[in-house]
Amino acid sequence: MKMWLDKKIIFLQIICCFSLIDISYQRQNEYNFVVKEANYTRLCSTKPILTVNGKFPGPIIRAYYGETVYVNVHNKGKYNITLHWHGVAQPRNPWSDGPEYITQCPIKPGGKFRQKLKFSIEEGTLWWHAHSDWSRATVHGPIFIYPRKNTSYPFPKPNAEVPVVLGEWWKSEIMDVQEEFLRTGGGPNNSDALTINGQPGDLYPCSKSETFKLNVDPGKTYLLRIINAAMNVVLFFSVSKHNLTVVAADASYTKPLTRDYICIAPGQTVDALLHANQEPNNYYMAARVYSSSPVLTFDNTTTTARLHYSGNYTSTSSPPLPKLPYYNDTKAAYNYFGSIKGLPKRYPYKVPTNITTHIVTTISLNSFPCSEGQICQGPNRTRFAASMNNISFQTPSSSILQAYSNHVSGVYDRGFPSFPPFIFNFTAEYLPLDLEIPRRGTKVKVIKYGSTVELVFQGTRLLQGIDHPMHLHGTSFYFVGHGFGNFDEEKDRKTYNLVDPPFINTVLVPINGWAAIRYRASNPGVWFLHCHLERHLSWGMETVFIVKNGKGHHQKILPPPPDMPPC
Numbered sequence: 001m002k003m004w005l006d007k008k009i010i011f012l013q014i015i016c017c018f019s020l021i022d023i024s025y026q027r028q029n030e031y032n033f034v035v036k037e038a039n040y041t042r043l044c045s046t047k048p049i050l051t052v053n054g055k056f057p058g059p060i061i062r063a064y065y066g067e068t069v070y071v072n073v074h075n076k077g078k079y080n081i082t083l084h085w086h087g088v089a090q091p092r093n094p095w096s097d098g099p100e101y102i103t104q105c106p107i108k109p110g111g112k113f114r115q116k117l118k119f120s121i122e123e124g125t126l127w128w129h130a131h132s133d134w135s136r137a138t139v140h141g142p143i144f145i146y147p148r149k150n151t152s153y154p155f156p157k158p159n160a161e162v163p164v165v166l167g168e169w170w171k172s173e174i175m176d177v178q179e180e181f182l183r184t185g186g187g188p189n190n191s192d193a194l195t196i197n198g199q200p201g202d203l204y205p206c207s208k209s210e211t212f213k214l215n216v217d218p219g220k221t222y223l224l225r226i227i228n229a230a231m232n233v234v235l236f237f238s239v240s241k242h243n244l245t246v247v248a249a250d251a252s253y254t255k256p257l258t259r260d261y262i263c264i265a266p267g268q269t270v271d272a273l274l275h276a277n278q279e280p281n282n283y284y285m286a287a288r289v290y291s292s293s294p295v296l297t298f299d300n301t302t303t304t305a306r307l308h309y310s311g312n313y314t315s316t317s318s319p320p321l322p323k324l325p326y327y328n329d330t331k332a333a334y335n336y337f338g339s340i341k342g343l344p345k346r347y348p349y350k351v352p353t354n355i356t357t358h359i360v361t362t363i364s365l366n367s368f369p370c371s372e373g374q375i376c377q378g379p380n381r382t383r384f385a386a387s388m389n390n391i392s393f394q395t396p397s398s399s400i401l402q403a404y405s406n407h408v409s410g411v412y413d414r415g416f417p418s419f420p421p422f423i424f425n426f427t428a429e430y431l432p433l434d435l436e437i438p439r440r441g442t443k444v445k446v447i448k449y450g451s452t453v454e455l456v457f458q459g460t461r462l463l464q465g466i467d468h469p470m471h472l473h474g475t476s477f478y479f480v481g482h483g484f485g486n487f488d489e490e491k492d493r494k495t496y497n498l499v500d501p502p503f504i505n506t507v508l509v510p511i512n513g514w515a516a517i518r519y520r521a522s523n524p525g526v527w528f529l530h531c532h533l534e535r536h537l538s539w540g541m542e543t544v545f546i547v548k549n550g551k552g553h554h555q556k557i558l559p560p561p562p563d564m565p566p567c
């Protein structure tokens with residue numbers, strides 16, 4: 001009898017703890033993603049949005065380290081679409097990576113594509129999103145990657161794990177927002193709300209009853225898997241009266257860093273522990289914009305969610321809002337980014353010290369002069385543009401990967417410069433206006449297999465300086481240094497952190513400054529490199545790095561799947 005009781009208790013305990021860790025977790029290597037419209041109500045009005053399986057944010061993909069997962073994508077929407085698995089390296093398999101016209105042609109309405117997600121070195125939180133047009137505003141969701149059996153987190157196991165997806169909401173249809181600014185040449189409309197798990201929160205009209213609520217038990221620890229899925233804004237995030245201990249960034253572990261706020265750029269993810277160690281009560285968590293430009297307007301609203309302690313207590317009627325750094329607090333942003341250190345014992349390989357490929361690229365906002373018949377609502381009646389090394393990327397109308405692997409010419413050329421074509425005082429306050437006009441082209445950079453790459457992003461003050469979250473597909477990289485002003489090889493290389501830099505996939509390049517990354521190019525394929533601010537991507541702040549095949553058998557691009565969407 002006693003035995004039986006014990007067993008029963010154990011059984012109950014297992015149920016309880018398992019459900020705490022993840023209520024709906026079931027091991028699954030195959031997902032069906034149906035892209036379709038669904039009606040959603042936010043800010044007092046209802047509109048159709050594009051979703052996966054009718055959900056916003058979309059479904060969570062869960063996997064163990066090293067696992068392979070398949071996603072059957074079925075496009076039941078009315079637009080072309082592609083899906084991308086942000087931060088998944090996809091070894092030797094660029095075919096499933098997703099950026100439209102870079103690695104595939106879009107899945108047309110009615111079309112299907114079975115995509116393979118091969119997890120290799122990633123562990124922590126990533127996310128997936130549409131990678132065609134502006135549909136990623138609503139077509140995105142989390143990816144949780146757990147330690148594989150018999151391994152563990154490099155921190156005490158949390159009692160539960162919680163997605164915190166930060167997003168942006170427009171009252172109008174997102175495709176109209178995109179269409180309008182591309183047609184007029186001006187800037188896109190700012191969003192009408194920021195969201196936490198799809199909800200604007202108590203500070204917006206008609207939102208209160210829907211606000212996301214995290215129920216916590218006093219004394220327990222929660223792993224927040226925070227994703228910045230916003231289109232155009234870097235965010236500060238904080239929880240009232242609670243600290244956050246950052247333990248991973250972009251699915252790579254970090255040294256624990258305890259702060260009362262974090263800063264997170266579009267594309268980035270942060271795993272942070274939250275200890276429910278305060279007076280039982282209601283508290284707010286909140287996010288708002290970090291925007292350093294003195295001229296740009298932005299969505300200056302604040303999104304909130306509630307932290308609700310269990311137990312009997314009389315709660316304060318209006319819980320306090322957390323203190324967030326001021327909108328333009330560049331110091332707060334880079335003090336945070338500069339404090340994140342990687343966890344060398346978990347590195348996939350050593351930080352490269354012997355560099356074989358040096359690349360420096362400017363990242364600039366630009367403008368094209370107005371030509372006849374065009375609408376020109378950009379600065380001084382021009383049209384907005386953006387560039388890397390003075391080339392404003394022209395997206396082709398067929399896939400670069402396909403052209404590359406079939407040796408088709410005319411789709412792209414190999415002329416992406418390794419260094420800025422003009423050297424000027426990139427961050428000077430006044431710059432000659434003619435520097436503002438970039439060239440157009442579909443220029444890629446070809447890199448030898450196994451190269452060790454140092455890539456320096458140099459922000460410029462053309463038009464206006466701003467921070468840029470630069471994201472590379474196909475690999476993560478060590479973020480070894482950053483600073484303000486012009487990058488100075490001699491002086492700035494000495495400041496690099498080659499000991500414990502974070503291993504990330506998206507780096508925020510400081511306004512009127514630079515950031516340096518290092519990595520080993522050991523994943524053959526066609527890999528997109530771009531600013532993760534959607535408006536800058538639309539304007540041409542992107543290029544493609546092609547990593548050639550190596551000599552070894554396992555150093556070559558795999559053959560394409562049979563159901564690649566036709567061009």
Ligand code: C2O
Binds near residue numbers: 131532
């Ligand atoms: Cu988050 Cu090119 O992607």
Ligand code: CU
Binds near residue numbers: 536
């Ligand atoms: Cu940018």
